[in-house]
Amino acid sequence: KISAITGELQKLNPFFIYKKTDSVLRGHVYEELHAQMNSSGKKRSVVIAANPVLKRTINDGIYYIDNIPLNDTSFASDPEFPVNSASVREIVGGHSISAGLKPDDHLPDRGIIIGDATRLNDLEKWTSRIDEDTIPAGASGFLNELLKKQVHSASRKSFYPPPFGEKALYVLGSAFHRAEDVLEKVKQSGLYLTNMPEEIYFNRDFDQTLLKIWADEIVEAINKHNKVIVSVIHTPGKEQGIAERIRKNTGSMIKMVIKQIRLNELIIEGGSTTSCILDQLKIRKLIP
Numbered sequence: 001k002i003s004a005i006t007g008e009l010q011k012l013n014p015f016f017i018y019k020k021t022d023s024v025l026r027g028h029v030y031e032e033l034h035a036q037m038n039s040s041g042k043k044r045s046v047v048i049a050a051n052p053v054l055k056r057t058i059n060d061g062i063y064y065i066d067n068i069p070l071n072d073t074s075f076a077s078d079p080e081f082p083v084n085s086a087s088v089r090e091i092v093g094g095h096s097i098s099a100g101l102k103p104d105d106h107l108p109d110r111g112i113i114i115g116d117a118t119r120l121n122d123l124e125k126w127t128s129r130i131d132e133d134t135i136p137a138g139a140s141g142f143l144n145e146l147l148k149k150q151v152h153s154a155s156r157k158s159f160y161p162p163p164f165g166e167k168a169l170y171v172l173g174s175a176f177h178r179a180e181d182v183l184e185k186v187k188q189s190g191l192y193l194t195n196m197p198e199e200i201y202f203n204r205d206f207d208q209t210l211l212k213i214w215a216d217e218i219v220e221a222i223n224k225h226n227k228v229i230v231s232v233i234h235t236p237g238k239e240q241g242i243a244e245r246i247r248k249n250t251g252s253m254i255k256m257v258i259k260q261i262r263l264n265e266l267i268i269e270g271g272s273t274t275s276c277i278l279d280q281l282k283i284r285k286l287i288p
Contacts (some may be wrong), residue, residue: 002032006039016130018146019137022271023056024063024070025049025114026081030094033112036135043110043133048126049088050117051141057118061100062086079236079243088114103129117142165264167222169257171250172231173273183233192225194218196232200249204239211249215256222261230254247273251280 009017019036021029025047033045050058055066063070069086070076076083085091089099096111103125107113115126123145130136136146172182186193197214200206221228230253232246239245254266254277268274278286 002035003039006036010040015150016136016146018143019045019047019135020143020271021047021049021137021139022081023049023051023054023139024065024075024083025088025091026075026078026083029092030097030112033135033137034094040135042135044108045112045135045137046107046126046129047092047112047114048117048123048136048138048142049114050122051139052118052120052122053141056139058088058114058116059118060116061088061114063088063091077236079239166226167261167263168227168265168267169218169222169254169263170227170229171254171266171268171270171273171277172229172233173247173250173268173270180233183231186229186231191227191229192221193229193231194221196230196234196246196250198234201232201234201246202237202239204242204245211253212256215253215260218253218257219260222257222263243272244276247276248280251277255280 006017017036017040019033021027021032029047033047037043037045049063050056057064057067063086065073065075070091071083071086073083083091087099089097092112092114094112097114098108098111099114100116101107101113102116103122107129115122117123117126120141123142126142127136127145127149130146136142183193183195194214194217197210200210200214218228218230230250232250236242250273257263258266258281266277268277
């Protein structure tokens with residue numbers, strides 16, 4: 001898929017194609033980057049997965065969240081891609097990987113480079129290391145800095161973001177470090193929060209009417225509070241394929257909600273969750 005998409009994008013002569021990775025490098029990062037490099041003819045990729053704004057840093061090739069090694073956080077129990085090491089080289093795996101390099105270091109001409117970044121300024125410095133033979137990759141923080149660099153070199157136009165509508169549903173799909181803290185902060189903010197019922201999360205063969213009951217609760221909450229946050233935060237179960245099942249259950253529930261109420265905004269956090277929900281809603285095109 002990556003090879004085919006890259007080939008089609010190359011026909012548009014883009015200034016660059018950014019390879020967005022999971023922020024903690026889960027998934028098939030090595031294989032996808034090599035596919036993009038081969039398809040585009042690029043010799044190397046610079047991956048900046050750290051995002052210091054979110055206290056996600058990489059120092060000497062070791063990934064930390066809030067100064068805690070990645071394998072000592074909740075990502076160690078990820079049901080699909082458990083993180084067993086804080087070493088970015090070990091997480092990504094594969095050959096021809098350089099790690100522990102700083103923005104001002106000499107870089108190899110070929111291969112995958114996973115750069116260190118402990119401060120926001122480091123992300124900005126890494127943007128200057130991207131040339132026509134290099135694929136930029138990593139988390140959203142690095143992409144923001146690359147886009148800023150392009151915007152500053154282009155003519156600025158006035159931009160007025162459209163106002164959000166009254167009724168909004170927020171879906172938190174990603175795994176969170178210190179998930180309990182996230183839930184507590186949301187509750188303290190006064191926003192209406194509903195977490196997936198345990199009967200659905202921990203039981204593959206749950207009664208499907210439970211999804212309808214959960215959807216009805218959310219519809220009632222939106223009518224009353226306008227803005228509702230849906231989370232799926234539980235200690236991961238050992239059930240095989242639980243992550244995919246939970247995403248599909250969440251998508252089914254949201255489909256039920258949308259059949260009952262007109263939402264102005266659907267705001268989804270987490271790439272896999274977004275993909276699954278859009279698929280369930282049969283949304284095939286997004287216009288930025």
